[in-house]
Amino acid sequence: MTRPILLKAEGLTKHFGGRPRLFGSDRPVLRAVDGVDLEVRQGETLGIVGESGCGKSTMGRLFVRLLDATGGKVEFDGVDLLSLKGRALTAVRRDLGMVFQDPWASLDGRMTVRDIIAEPLDIHRVAVGAERRRRVTELLEVVGLPASAADKHPHQFSGGQRQRIGIARALSLKPRFVVLDEAVSALDVSVQAQILQLLGDLQAEFGLTFLFISHNLAVVRNVADRVAVMYLGRIVESGPTQALFETPRHPYTQALLSAIPVPDPERPRRRVVLKGDVPSALAPPAGCRFHTRCPLAQDICRQTPPVVTVGADHTAACHFAIPPLAVS
């Protein structure tokens, strides 16, 4: 049973800089997101993984209209998301939510928890007075915090609790689509597990659709239904979680998976160690962006690789979408 598509991106692009300046030379263009095609189904969790500079956070922000895209199209529930303005944009914001990475910077320390959580309600004039208090209490309960938390200030809470407050805020307008941008990365391992459990419960209860952005593949593997791997602004591989992790088809995905230290000292690791560092997004390599570090690079890689279907709903952008390296 395939669920209906909630969000569909085609050729999504975001370039920074490049505008001609009055004085001085033109700024170089940072191709943060460069032609992304993506589909998110209702009720699922799509994991977006990649290392720093790959553009995953930028892409998340494009989906909630924190940033304006340079090009491409995004269809959200039948509506052209990128072209909305004014009242129409404000209206669609009720369906969008976002949870941020830093539990300390994402809450305004001068406000009470109640005001923080209720801010979206205030902006859209959804509830006032007693009704507002009631909804805040309800949201606190849903994220596992006591009602007494409402009158306190963020500095009185721990990192994990602050993330819960951030989640409550993101859910206050009952959105359909929530972007989680490294939402557990700044938390301790045991606290991460608590928040992930909470997110799972919330998704099941409210039928939420999550875009889960993370650099931590182990976490993504256990929370996402499908995963997309990004490198330098492009998606290099995407597919169902199990398929992608068991039979990764793109050399970058393979290298990424093999590089992660596993908490098992007895497991022999066949490691693909990449040479060099990630190139700058200001001057990405021509053709396949990964070819400068790829153990399989050939001349043909200077041309943009096609997107090859390698399995059910599983694609990889590589000239040699190949079987995974054998583990000895």
Next chain:
Amino acid sequence: MAPNPVLEIDGLSTSVGGLTILDGVSFSIGDGEVVGVVGESGSGKSMTALSTMRLLPASVGVTSGRILFEGVDLLGRSETEMRRIRGDRIAMIFQEPMSSLNPVLTIGEQIVETLAWHRGMDRARARRRAIELLDLVEIPAAAKRISDYPHQLSGGMRQRVMIAIALACEPKLLIADEPTTALDVTVQAQVLDLLRGLRQELAMSVMLITHDLGVVAEFADRVVVLYAGRVAETGPVKALFREPAHPYTRGLLASIPPLDGPLAKPRPIPGSVPALVDMPAGCRFHPRCAIAAGRCTATQPPFVPLDRSHEAACWLAGPGGTP
């Protein structure tokens, strides 16, 4: 305990404003051994490293214990003596290479600075040695890059430069405080490979502080698990991962989502690390422990030996454990 340990921490306790942070922490590091000190926030792992280097902030005081380095108690040494030791016999690398490197000096100058201060080398010799070191940490085109400033290098390369500075005087002990946490996974793999190679080549002991059990499993020989300022469990890395004896260690391992094998939703440890002012009596982990009972709530558990140098501070550990 390893024979003739390079570093021996014995009953270290520190406090701030009357509250105990570290409480009787003891472990040792043998010659050429890598010991992983593992814990989450509030466990005291960074504080242990800072205590060893005598770099604690003014508000924190050492209330008891000894830190024996090559047989001499570091806590008794004068500041002048410590300055001779830091960077020379004991070196440290930190999590954030950008803030640990001086942004207004070239990387070459920063290495030369160490060599000049500790070894009294003249600039020409120091510069040659600096290029050697940059080669050692696998920085390409070392002779050219020696004049680069930190901001011209990527995160992975800056971390290598920090390692080069730390190794300049061939220290006996390297303290690495979350050395790869701020790096991308693929870069982390490179740096860990580098550290592994260097440690073999230079026969160096390493205190590796991290919250990442994967890194510990790959790189450490022995593991010390800290919880809320106390040692919960120590042991050889394979034994500890195969048969974790302390409920906290078990909980920690269970809360990590597995990268391969069957999918499992990570199982969280209920509750949270207690605040300094709210430390529970008895075993500090008992409020969050699934099997706590009886003595656990009242008396601090002793170390129960389980196997060769594998022990856990738990009333219920081992075959005869009773609450």
Next chain:
Amino acid sequence: MNTEGVLAGPAAEAARPRLTQRHPMLHKLLRHRLFVTGAVILAIVLLATLAADLIAPYSPLKNDFHYRLGAPNGAHLMGTDNFGRDVLSRVLYGGRTSLEIGLMVVLASTFCGTLIGVSAGYFARLDNPVMRLMDALMAFPGVLLAIALASVLGPSVVDVVIALTVTYAPRTARIVRAAVLVVRRMEYIDAARVAGAGHLRIILRHVLPNSLGPLIVQMTFIFAVSILAEAVLSFIGVGPPPPTPSWGNIIADGRSYIPTAPWISLFPGLIIAVTVLGVNLMGDGLRDVLDPRLKLEGR
């Protein structure tokens, strides 16, 4: 290990009395010795000048040609000036003028400076043009600019206030802009945008309250500096016109008599020094409390 954060945790919080529980900064402020000293000094001066009607022994305008240039004695604690007016009474009433000028300059320059600083900090396209204008104004040494403006505008309290506002608002603007630039990048601003907040709401509810720290400190320093500036302006002759006393013009009047009757200029000078000291101490205290303190390393 973030021991600072841990010490401020829930358990310790419950132990403190309620008002300071909500405002931990107020609590710190009231325990800061410099701040309290400064506040006490300022309070004394303020109360004395406000109560001038009650405690001044004479009218500040009353000439008495029998007692011209009299040294301090029982009847005239600070002596008399060249018109036989009691210096103490003039100092007390003069304080009103000077402090009033200080207060008005603070309010006006804070208002203008904040408006300019927020615009420049929040709207990137306004930043360059606006701040270059501020730089141009700041290129003139403060007091000289004030003197030039005051001479053009003419001697009156209002004109002095305008001149000093134009002189000091750019400094405030710069500080506010710096704070706004930091706050603008915080994720809670992004969160507000995602929820649909417009610029006005973000500025009023998030940016301004979080930029107050350095602004408040700056306000105290402007207060101190404008009292001094007023004295300079009066000395030059472009300050508040006679016969209204102000500390500055009392000093100016006594200028010619320093060898023979130094007390005319001395006492108002001392009072200015003491007041400015008090205000600066308060500013230092505020800055210590409001500046982000260095924390021990995190995890």
